[in-house]
Amino acid sequence: MEFVGQLQRQFVQFSHSLFDEGFLDDQFQQLQKLQDESNPDFVLEVVSLFFEDSEKLLNNLSIALQQQIVDFKQVDSYVHQFKGSSSSIGAQRVKNVCVHLRSFCEEQNLERCVMCFQQVKHEYYVVKNKLETLFRLERQIVEAGGTVPFIL
Amino acid sequence: MAQEFHVLAVDDSFVDRKVIERLLKVSSCKVTAVESAGRALQYLGLDEERSPVEFDELKVNMIITDYSMPEMTGYDLLKRIKGSKKLREIPVVIMSSEDIQPRVNRCLEEGAEEYLVKPVKLSDVVRLRDFILRQKAHPQTEHNSMKRKSRDESPNAGCSASTSCDHLRPSIPKRRKIVQL
Numbered sequence: 001m002e003f004v005g006q007l008q009r010q011f012v013q014f015s016h017s018l019f020d021e022g023f024l025d026d027q028f029q030q031l032q033k034l035q036d037e038s039n040p041d042f043v044l045e046v047v048s049l050f051f052e053d054s055e056k057l058l059n060n061l062s063i064a065l066q067q068q069i070v071d072f073k074q075v076d077s078y079v080h081q082f083k084g085s086s087s088s089i090g091a092q093r094v095k096n097v098c099v100h101l102r103s104f105c106e107e108q109n110l111e112r113c114v115m116c117f118q119q120v121k122h123e124y125y126v127v128k129n130k131l132e133t134l135f136r137l138e139r140q141i142v143e144a145g146g147t148v149p150f151i152l
Numbered sequence: 153m154a155q156e157f158h159v160l161a162v163d164d165s166f167v168d169r170k171v172i173e174r175l176l177k178v179s180s181c182k183v184t185a186v187e188s189a190g191r192a193l194q195y196l197g198l199d200e201e202r203s204p205v206e207f208d209e210l211k212v213n214m215i216i217t218d219y220s221m222p223e224m225t226g227y228d229l230l231k232r233i234k235g236s237k238k239l240r241e242i243p244v245v246i247m248s249s250e251d252i253q254p255r256v257n258r259c260l261e262e263g264a265e266e267y268l269v270k271p272v273k274l275s276d277v278v279r280l281r282d283f284i285l286r287q288k289a290h291p292q293t294e295h296n297s298m299k300r301k302s303r304d305e306s307p308n309a310g311c312s313a314s315t316s317c318d319h320l321r322p323s324i325p326k327r328r329k330i331v332q333l
Contacts, residue, residue: 053166090271
């Protein structure tokens with residue numbers, strides 16, 4: 001069972017780093033609290049929905065920012081949605097960059113919007129990666145016969 | 153047997169709908185989640201295109217709606233509900249990621265029970281449910297201290313309806329509600 005112990009330690013360390021480094025905030029823990037035996041995959045389901053939603057939004061944003069005449073209201077609307085959903089799952093860094101992007105939209109500063117959008121994409125893919133790693137670790141623990149530690 | 157507390161949740165975001173649904177279920181509420189104000193009106197029987205289903209069967213104890221939605225906002229939905237004889241007694245809660253005081257005031261003035269800043273927490277939902285259940289059991293002559301914006305980051309996030317949260321209350325005129333005893 002040493003292997004399970006190792007995996008569990010890895011999981012705990014990794015989870016703590018996600019919060020310490022600001023990738024995730026308290027809202028993610030709120031979601032974890034809503035998970036139980038009757039809904040054991042709740043967090044995974046919500047996050048999966050978030051990933052699906054985000055791909056669409058990022059695609060829409062990309063298209064909107066490439067138009068001859070950029071519709072900043074439309075861009076802002078997409079960013080608002082993205083800010084909302086990232087906030088709902090606790091993806092703090094993504095949410096924060098979205099806030100910046102919204103202010104550039106308000107200024108109608110295309111150059112800054114485009115640069116900031118790159119940052120948004122970057123933060124999204126980083127947190128996506130991290131969350132996928134987290135879920136993978138959980139799966140490995142369960143498959144090895146262990147229980148997933150509760151992170152306080 | 154106690155009747156189920158039935159909440160109609162309205163939000164155009166997939167993610168938020170899933171979360172609010174779970175928050176409500178964990179709080180022992182029955183949930184109907186819809187993705188638009190239009191759908192909500194259909195469900196409530198206010199849609200002109202359909203005749204209302206037996207309303208009693210659908211008895212909704214609370215409506216919780218996102219503010220920013222395409223086509224029809226939560227504010228517009230609130231107005232429609234408060235403008236309807238059949239539905240105006242149903243408490244309506246507005247959720248928004250934006251903490252804009254004029255918007256908060258407007259919603260409360262229009263009759264919203266509360267304005268919650270997203271992300272909504274379990275403690276918000278439990279507090280609302282308990283407050284509304286208490287109101288049903290003990291109707292009051294004045295609509296009272298729950299009418300406020302809520303984004304409480306203090307340790308007293310679960311402050312009960314009986315404590316007056318003056319420090320959080322926006323300065324708008326209180327609505328008087330006369331109950332025939």
